[in-house]
Amino acid sequence: MHRKMRVSLSSTFQLADGPGSTLDVQAETIAEMMASLTDRYTDFAALLERGVAVSINGQIYRDDWTQAIPADAEVFLIPRIEGG
């Protein structure tokens, strides 16, 4: 049974058919959350192409989609950054 959670979008992300700056999803892991959002919002895949990282309780995960999302965690989708 997947957990319900609220995901906040960085203000630079906009989904044409999304409800706004927060999205409700059911997932246990980052991969499940991404799959659910891709299924539900037509332009989420394009957002992923641009690069998305996930902040869970302030820790940023860029690549590890196996990461479990704890109950009541603060989850933010932010731009995927690189460095120099």
Next chain:
Amino acid sequence: MGHEQKYVDKKYEVVGTRFNRPDGIDKVTGKARYGADASAPGQLVGRVLRSPHAHAQIVKINTAKAEKLPGVKSIVTSADLPDLTGGDQGLADILENCLARGRALYDGHAIAAVAAVDEQTAAKALKLIEVKYKKLPHVTDVDEAMSESAPVIHDRIFTRGVEPKPSKPSNIAARTQMGYGDVDVGFAEADVIIEKTYKTEQTHQGYIEPHACLASVNPDGSAELWVTTQGHFVFRNVCASLLGLDIAKLKVTSSEIGGGFGGKTHVWGEPVALALSRKANRPVKMVMGRDEVFRGTGPTSSTSIDVKMGAKKDGTITAAVAEMRYQGGAFPGNWAMLACMTAFACYDIKNNKSVGWDVVVNRPKVAAYRAPSAPMAAFAVESTIDLLAKEVGISPIDMRLKNVAREGTQAPYGPTYGPIGIEHTLKAVKDHPHMRAKLKKNQGRGVACGFWFNIGGQTCTDLNISVDGTVNLTLGTVDVGGSRSSMAMIAAEELGIPYDQVRANIADTTSLGHNDMTEGSRGTFSSGMATIFAARDAISVLKQRAAQMWGVPEEDVIWENGQAIATGEGHGNLPALTLQEIAAKSGRTGGPIAGHNEVVADGAGMGFASHICDVEVDPETGRSSIVRYTVVQDAGKAINPDYVEGQFQGGATQGIGWALNEEYIYGDDGCLQNPGFLDYRIPVCSDLPFIDTKILEVPNPLHPYGVRGVGETSIVPPLAAVGNAIANATGVRMTHAPMSPPRVLAAIDAQENAG
């Protein structure tokens, strides 16, 4: 095998001490092999023909005369690199940047390349290639490029992130907005409001070693590339995609690297060298001249930034707005977006808003430069904070401490911070003896803060134990700052053996799984994590072998101080087996002993720093000299403090160069006027005092040792620290970096003339 990533507080034997780097002897004796130090039988010399125009249509390229020149073995143009990018615009941009496709987009854009038997023949052949250009209008300034009247560089760019969606193309690739709260409400609460506009000029990473490679492609599609790079696995994947090679058949070996700082995360001439080799069926060596490095490879953005900040009389910042315009060169980037994420990241400001505009101009494709985009934003924000502090009558440090971000503060990009070290660095600065040192005439002191995210990423590491007990550690993250030393220390710490028993090497791409770039301050964080886990894998094998040698259950064996100890009932009196003793018997107990790990090392802790700068300004010439400089930064855990300090000092030095001298200067023709170290002056040792450092250790909760990245943050504060120091020395607020002698002198004169 799963491993625990969380931080565990413990005492260290090796980690935290200081050892010389294993590559040190080769480097100081000149034996180290850099990008230009490889050769192959029958190799050719590759040279590139570059555009002399800022923007031009390539009407025709005629290579017939050059091809007939004796000694010329191959010539390539974009026709020899067909577009295999399959709709991936980012990859298509890289391809077009490597060799122009119909248009030259900036002065120095590669147009064609030649491979010949020697340097002279290659140079002669370049002159025989006839290119017919039709010059097009150009724009190199970020503000001008945004105007309605600017020539539009790409008709495919429609500004992303604005509503309604634009109906016509422009040079504005994207608008980004970050922040939270209501800035209008915040400004209404403010007793003091400061508004300023800042400019920063384009700078280059200035690595001493130019780009260089040796490429060899065989008719069967197998190929080799020796190259100076920050990430040979990524270079392999990109080059294979652009040339249509199978990834596994392209072996890339990273040479020693003479500096990268972000500039060697991109491919530039490497696909061209491979294409020349494929056509000639011979190895091709290509080494850029310094002018090519400046004209043809990625510098950082030039910027134009408006900042407005308001504060109460008690120093509380009530609102902050930044509007930041960053140019990405001739191709779109996300540089302004990064500025939006970092500009106010050091502070807890209830109402903040950052708007970023990513813009294209006729300049080289911008590449990352150490904490990309953050130094320019910090220059604007940290300068404005000093102005606010002065206005409300609070010291610059107390002003910053009053508003500092802490664990639980919401970051401007959304999430809530975990444990972070910015407050620790500010308090350390406040208590530092440097702050109490007396200043002389014409001297001033400035402080400034900086932030950078740091990243992790894919990492793969092998650890092999030899029969004499010495250890080979095989890494895939390129060592750009002494990481081989740190990795060997970590392996020694885990195994419980001396540092000099471990030899760390960087493997080629056929010897390990994929490793991401050494970028984003990730080397020690991510390869360190993989090394810990690989060593723990090896220890489990060592324990199993010891159990076998003793004939006791494996669960009765523990590993302590480099030896196996039997702890179970009835065999507690067995003598311990050292790593060397177990290794010596490995051939008869199951074969070689090794550990391995592949990991996606996410959870890199954020980096924060505060700097102190003393400057002396000559009022006659406007020349600023750095008198004293101190870096205070949170490292999470310093594995080898020598190299952490080296990173702090290196970042500060580059930031000081940016603050005082370095800039790309373009003529009205859109061509770069100063592509060389004589006219583009980076700081040398005699320009600077010893840069003092103080390492703070606020552990990163998601690294077993608490490591945070340290390579980038230290370039963020210097522009503002220097600017604040100049303001305190002269009473003149500089808003345009670099704050070179002519600019400072003009500002002093303007102030005096104003009375």
